[in-house]
Amino acid sequence: MRRVLVTSARQDGFVLPMLRLVRAMTARGDAVWFLGGETYRERVEAAGATFVRLPYDEAVPASRVSDPDRRSGVRELGRVLRTLFLDTVEADHRAVRALHDELRFDLVVTEPLFVGAVAMSLLPREERPAVLVVGFFPLPFRSVDTAPYGSGLPPAPGARGVLRNAALWAAAEATVLGGVRRAFHAELERLTGSRPTGSLFDLPLVADAYAHTTVPGFEYPRRALSRKVRFVGPLPPPPGFALPSWWDYGDARRIVHVTQGTYANGDLTELVVPTLRALADRDDLLVVATTGGPAPDVVEAAYGGPLPANARVERFMSYEHLLPSCAVMVTNGGFGSVHHALRWGVPLVVAGTTEDRAEVNARVAWTGAGLDLRAQRPAPERIREAVLQVLDDHGRHRRATARLARAIAATDAERSVLRLADELCCGAPAST
Template sequence: MSHFLLPSTPIYGHLTPMVAVGRGLAERGHQVTVLTGRRYADLVAEAGLGFLPLSAEADYDDGHLEDWLPDRARHRGLAAGRYDILNLFVRPLAAQHTALQVAVASRRYDAVVCEAAFLGVLPLLAQPRHERLPVVGVSATPLALTSVDSAPFGSGLEPGSSAHSRRRNRFISTVLHGGPLRPVQTALRTALDTVGAPPPEGNYFDQATRFDLTFQLATPGIEYPRRELPPSVRFVGPLRLPVPAAPLPGWWGDLDGSRPVVHLTQGTMANLDLSRLMVPALRGLASEDVLVVASTGGRPVAQLEAQLGGPLPANARVATFLPYDRLLPRTAAMVTNGGFGGVQQALAAGVPLVVAGSTEDKPEVAARVSWSGAGLNLRTGRPTPTRVRRAVRRLLTDPGYAGAAERLRAEIAGLNDPIDAVADGLARLLAGDRVDLAVEQDLLRP
């Protein structure tokens, strides 16, 4: 039995995949301790894992980010993304690093299994491999690696395959990284210097590929090809999440196949204002011959009705949470704000998507869905009812979208359990040979 330390930024969408990985490793006989924010101590404990808290300098409540980032609402577009990167990921680096050092010094661990956005691990990775613990990364967000073959992360642009596209990619990368995104690289360099670590290797957006192994919780068909992709990155597909034991809503019998089911979700984080997507989608689909099955992501159904300004449409059924293992096999199309985990669960069921997201990494998720052919990118987080209605009609009438989603479903089904891949990678790293796994193509490539 090995003991693994799992550091993670205290953001729900980043932490919950790590908890799932930790639970899976524990079920395989290992001891697991999670280092993250105090808000999630109970979530970690309920999974049967050990818990270590981050210090206040690295801990924040992602349910009340205004307390940590009082000026966040003032930023829009690229400036908003830069502000979040600087304050949610770079700013806590030094305190994360200290917490990681204290944890490693306090007891014996066999390896670190790190959430890929936890930058406090970078000073550890800078040490010679034979002088430190093995460190693997787990990434539950789209791959951000810079490349001549793709536009810079955050632009929301599909890559293209022509020489013109590659010139465009180089030009945009030069402009963004030398201008609006330059403070990110400067801040990362300063943060590393503060803790006595060497400068970063490559761009800020390349750090998720610095690990001994990086496990990308995605299917390769949803990610852009890049010639610069290190062989240490392995696409292992979305997690196979446990099925919650919860009663089905009373209206579940209405999903009888008489009408196409359109699932509507605004995720579990960016759902404070349900008027961004859920309200226009409900209005736009109200007159369609479909059954709209919506999840509020934990928000009260009464909140949705209040923001809708009246009762729910006759063809709408709403719950706070819904079991995807039961719902998605019955679903013909999904309308979402682009949470990466939810999108991948839909693709694992072969469900085509309409994506309307404008915050965090959601424009990048939307672009990847469009690029793969498995859905439509509305290029906004606040679509009109008409745009949603037209997009859903396209998905339901053009078989190409369902065909692409089915192709990705088959691709995901052909992958092994991601946690088996993580456990196998760790076993090889701990075998004692300290071999360079970058040349073991059978392990590192799908």
């Protein structure tokens, strides 16, 4: 039996996938503690873990989705990293160290943005447990082959691309990232006695291993990716949602599913409502919207009247039933939502530029899995045009998603993470 500490920031997109791993660990007999926000106590305990509350739980907002000033790009990403993670790194790190001093964990499993747990890797190995980072967004690490994370730029070929990337990284470091990186590194040196090296986005690589929850075909090729990075495939969607009474397998209409996920769903007029408007007159389509939490009547209120006859709205749907029947998914580009679509080979129309969405959506377009509208609030006309283009593309996007679906089907994320955890706990960290 291993003693494991799992940590995560207070966002469904991170916490809920981590809880799938918690269930897998507790099911095989590991003793698991989960450090997180009070909101998740019941779900943590239902997964079989011991809940430990974050020390600053009431002082930090649970999400930024209602922030009217959300913006995109490298500059905004730097601001978010500073305000949401640098400000809490000391409290997080001291909480993790105190728990380890008391309980002597064999392993810490965390996501990249819980920097206080990642920082445990900077301590001498004999003073700390093994540290495994599980990534739920596109690879952020600096590379000669990629533009700075947050720019949403796909690779450019040959020497021209290398020169472009070098110039962009230098500009980002000089204007935005350099100050944040120095502040992060100085704080981590103060807390651990060891100063990290590399770019701000390379920090998760100080851990013993990085489990990346996608397949190589969804990532840009890099000539020097650290061997610590292991592609484990995406975690499956949560089970257990009952089918609504209106569901009818005999309905011949093609289904278009629209969602803003579980994080950026505070304003459903960004994508859900425009999609309903875009396809309101298409009697040959059934538009199924999920809110990711808010009550369905919020959508009707935002729509400004009765919903179209071809629209159905639910908080959640069972993706094991919905997605195999889908012709297109329209989404703002949440990493989890996109991978759920890819698992069933569903082509995508994506629209979102904040948080990690510019990077996710650029990869959707780069792989050929769908169309990227490159907008936070696309007009209904643009959504309509894109959906109809994907529906009538003679299978081009569906062939691309089918390739990714086959790659995903060959993975078992839970088993791969557990195997990697065992490797680390046996004293064989992933090689650099």
